[in-house]
Amino acid sequence: MDDAPLLQTFELSKRYRKRWAVRDLNLTVRRGEVFGFLGPNGAGKSTTIRMLLSLIKPTAGRVELFAKPLHRNRASTLRRVGGLVERADFYLYLSARRNLEIVAALRGDGSGNDIDRVLDLVGLLPRADEKVKTYSHGMKQRLGIAQALLGKPELVILDEPTSGLDPQGIKEVRELIQRLSGSGAITVFLSSHLLSEIEQTATSMAIINQGKLIVQGRVTELLNAGPGMIRFEARPLDRALEILKASPLVAGAVMAAPHIECTARRESAPLLTRLLVESGIDVHAVVPRRTLEEYFLAITEGASDVYIPDLSSPAPGPWEARA
Ligand SMILES: Nc1ncnc2c1ncn2[C@@H]1O[C@H](COP(=O)(O)OP(=O)(O)O)[C@@H](O)[C@H]1O
Ligand SMILES: [Mg+2]
Structure with a gap:
C-alpha cells in the first residue's frame, strides 16, 4: 500500500467579503482512511468540502488530489471522486433506480452499469423501483450516498451524512460507512459536528474551528x-x-x-x-x-x-x- 497522501490541502483559504470562512488549512488524507472532519456549525466544513469538490474556487491555497493539483486536472481527477454535499436532491416521483440512471447518463461514463451494485451497497436494492417520495429520510440519504458511489470512486466525500437523521438512520449510515471502508478499496472523507460520530467511524480526524485547523491525527492517539x-x-x-x-x-x-x-x-x-x-x-x-x-x-x-x-x-x- 502506498502511503502518499490521497488528498492534501495547502494553506487552503476562502474569504467571503471580509470574513475568512476557511483560513490556511493544511489537511492530509491517506488512502484507505475514514477521515473525520469535525467542527461546530459555521466552522468552515462545507466551504472546505466545496473547494475539495471544485464547486467553489479557493481565495488562496490549493488542493492536491491523487498527488496532482486539482485546478489543473479537474475533470480527470473528479471522475475518481464521489461527493454528497448537504442534502441529496432527487426526483421524488421517480424511482431510486430511475434517478440514478439520470445521474449516470449526465456523467456519461458508463456508470449506468453500476446502478445495481451501488443500490445493493446501501441496502436499497429491494426497494429500487419504488418512488423516492415513499422513502424515509434515512433511505434518501443512503440513496445520496449511492449516487456518490456511482462509477467506483477511490475517494468519497460526504458532508454531514447523518445530519437530520433519527437514531436508526444514523446507525444505518454509520454501518454503511464502516462497510465501505472495510472493503479497503475506498477512502472516505466525512464531516460532522459531533465528536461521538467521528469517534465511532473515523480512523483519522481533523478539528476545525472558525475556519482554522486545530489539530489532526489518528483518532485513537488524539483521543488519548x-x-x-x-x-x-x-x-x-x-x-x-x-x-x-x-x-x-x-x-x-x-x-x-x-x-x-x-x-x-x-x-x-x-x-x-x-x-x-x-x-x-x-x-x-x-x-x-x-x-x-x-x-x-x-x-x-x-x-x-x-x-x-x-x-x-x-x-x-x-x-x-x-x-
Ligand atoms: N456563500 C457564502 N457567502 C457568505 N458567507 C458564507 C457562504 N458560505 C458560508 N459562509 C460563511 O462561512 C462560514 C463557514 O460556513 P460553512 O462552511 O457552511 O460551515 P460548516 O459547514 O462548518 O457549518 C460561516 O460563517 C458561513 O456563514
Ligand atoms: Mg456545513
Missing part, C-alpha cells in the same frame, strides 16, 4: 492525548475533595460545585470511586472525559477563550512522576 479528566459528584463535597487531592492517582483536583474536576487517568475512575465510597462518601456521579472531549465541548458550547491543549504528544502525566 493529554491528561484525562474525571468529574465527581459526591457528598460531602469538601471531604471528597480532600480525599481525592491526597490520592497518588490524582494530579490535581478543584472544586467546581456541585462537582469536583479531577485530573487523573480515565482508568483510575473505578479505584477513585471505591476510595471515596470506602471513606464514607456518597458518590452520585462519575464522568470520565478525555482532554479532546473537554476541548471540543467547550468550543461547541461557544466559549470564546478556550484553552487549546497540546494534543500533539501524549502529555507525561504528573501521576507518573509521583508513583
Whole structure:
C-alpha cells in the first residue's frame, strides 16, 4: 500500500467579503482512511468540502488530489471522486433506480452499469423501483450516498451524512460507512459536528474551528492525548475533595460545585470511586472525559477563550512522576 497522501490541502483559504470562512488549512488524507472532519456549525466544513469538490474556487491555497493539483486536472481527477454535499436532491416521483440512471447518463461514463451494485451497497436494492417520495429520510440519504458511489470512486466525500437523521438512520449510515471502508478499496472523507460520530467511524480526524485547523491525527492517539479528566459528584463535597487531592492517582483536583474536576487517568475512575465510597462518601456521579472531549465541548458550547491543549504528544502525566 502506498502511503502518499490521497488528498492534501495547502494553506487552503476562502474569504467571503471580509470574513475568512476557511483560513490556511493544511489537511492530509491517506488512502484507505475514514477521515473525520469535525467542527461546530459555521466552522468552515462545507466551504472546505466545496473547494475539495471544485464547486467553489479557493481565495488562496490549493488542493492536491491523487498527488496532482486539482485546478489543473479537474475533470480527470473528479471522475475518481464521489461527493454528497448537504442534502441529496432527487426526483421524488421517480424511482431510486430511475434517478440514478439520470445521474449516470449526465456523467456519461458508463456508470449506468453500476446502478445495481451501488443500490445493493446501501441496502436499497429491494426497494429500487419504488418512488423516492415513499422513502424515509434515512433511505434518501443512503440513496445520496449511492449516487456518490456511482462509477467506483477511490475517494468519497460526504458532508454531514447523518445530519437530520433519527437514531436508526444514523446507525444505518454509520454501518454503511464502516462497510465501505472495510472493503479497503475506498477512502472516505466525512464531516460532522459531533465528536461521538467521528469517534465511532473515523480512523483519522481533523478539528476545525472558525475556519482554522486545530489539530489532526489518528483518532485513537488524539483521543488519548493529554491528561484525562474525571468529574465527581459526591457528598460531602469538601471531604471528597480532600480525599481525592491526597490520592497518588490524582494530579490535581478543584472544586467546581456541585462537582469536583479531577485530573487523573480515565482508568483510575473505578479505584477513585471505591476510595471515596470506602471513606464514607456518597458518590452520585462519575464522568470520565478525555482532554479532546473537554476541548471540543467547550468550543461547541461557544466559549470564546478556550484553552487549546497540546494534543500533539501524549502529555507525561504528573501521576507518573509521583508513583
Ligand atoms: N456563500 C457564502 N457567502 C457568505 N458567507 C458564507 C457562504 N458560505 C458560508 N459562509 C460563511 O462561512 C462560514 C463557514 O460556513 P460553512 O462552511 O457552511 O460551515 P460548516 O459547514 O462548518 O457549518 C460561516 O460563517 C458561513 O456563514
Ligand atoms: Mg456545513
